[in-house]
Amino acid sequence: MKILGIGNAIVDVICKVEDHFINQNNLTKSTMKLVHEAEFKKLLSTLKIEETISGGSVANSIVGLSQLGNKVGFIGKVSDDDLGKKYEEGLKKENVQFFYSKKKEIIPTGTCLILITPDTERTMVTFLGTAGKINEKDINTNAVKSSEILFLEGYLWDEGEPKKAFEKAINNANKVAMSLSDLFCVERHKPHFLDLVKNKLDITFANEQEIMSLIDVKYFDEVINFAKELNKLIVITRGEKGAVAVNKKEIVDCSAKKNLQIKDLTGAGDLFAGGFLHGLINKKSTKESLEIGAEMSSKVIQIIGARL
Numbered sequence: 001m002k003i004l005g006i007g008n009a010i011v012d013v014i015c016k017v018e019d020h021f022i023n024q025n026n027l028t029k030s031t032m033k034l035v036h037e038a039e040f041k042k043l044l045s046t047l048k049i050e051e052t053i054s055g056g057s058v059a060n061s062i063v064g065l066s067q068l069g070n071k072v073g074f075i076g077k078v079s080d081d082d083l084g085k086k087y088e089e090g091l092k093k094e095n096v097q098f099f100y101s102k103k104k105e106i107i108p109t110g111t112c113l114i115l116i117t118p119d120t121e122r123t124m125v126t127f128l129g130t131a132g133k134i135n136e137k138d139i140n141t142n143a144v145k146s147s148e149i150l151f152l153e154g155y156l157w158d159e160g161e162p163k164k165a166f167e168k169a170i171n172n173a174n175k176v177a178m179s180l181s182d183l184f185c186v187e188r189h190k191p192h193f194l195d196l197v198k199n200k201l202d203i204t205f206a207n208e209q210e211i212m213s214l215i216d217v218k219y220f221d222e223v224i225n226f227a228k229e230l231n232k233l234i235v236i237t238r239g240e241k242g243a244v245a246v247n248k249k250e251i252v253d254c255s256a257k258k259n260l261q262i263k264d265l266t267g268a269g270d271l272f273a274g275g276f277l278h279g280l281i282n283k284k285s286t287k288e289s290l291e292i293g294a295e296m297s298s299k300v301i302q303i304i305g306a307r308l
Helices: 019-024 037-045 057-067 082-093 129-133 141-145 161-172 183-188 190-200 208-214 220-230 268-281 286-300
Strands: 003-006 010-016 032-034 051-055 072-075 110-116 122-127 149-153 176-179 203-207 233-237 243-247 250-254
Touching (some): 003 057, 003 161, 010 082, 037 110, 037 122, 051 057, 051 082, 057 072, 057 176, 057 268, 129 161, 141 161, 149 268, 176 268, 183 190, 183 208, 190 208, 203 208, 208 220, 208 233, 220 243, 233 268, 250 286, 268 286
Parallel strands (some): 010 110, 032 122, 149 176, 176 203
Antiparallel strands (some): 010 051, 233 243, 243 250
């Protein structure tokens, strides 16, 4: 198997809202907020659902990789309930091997409310459900060992059981890539994430804000210097400024695609990472890998939802 992803197995519920809905509910635009089930249901009760799709950040990247013809797999925790069944079907339909045997859990399958404002930004409200209860027993060591690259998401990293699951996966992996996921994630787990980036990961995906927050700098040049000293592969997306990869000492950039009819930014980073990993695993150059990432990302932002 080329790549195995481990992440939050979450069903996305997509709704369109006006800006005042974001403000009224004390949400911060374009970030992700974790909530309890009651608050999730209360928010959802006032909205019209546009679409329900299997989601989760790394799962979206893995589906993208499958669509590009790679043999891939995914581990994520769902319950044996309606949404859990839907989730697994969503992966199978995309030819992704699901290395997790679901059972009836006390806590339901996780759900993410994706609120799309008129400016196409997406704000997420997540009830992690059983996805956030992943533990080391849920990690299929053989699947990890038989994949060329293990791909993790920062969203999944949490104190206690998820952390143990993470460590078990990393310790059995041939090569480890991870996405920092979200600014709030980085701020919540800064020392841990910094340790991962410096000592455990071979490849790190981040956007400009996330990486600048992680290393506490004000200027992007400082990010480049940090990445060069690390001697690993750091891939940074910069919105309209395109993307840049620092591969050991080599710096490669690629510009953003122009004249796009942007509808929804959900999945832009996920599909970028999927496209880049496709290039990397198929022996393309860093520049070509960035270009494939940008191409995948530009396609997904012109549709509603995080999967092509």
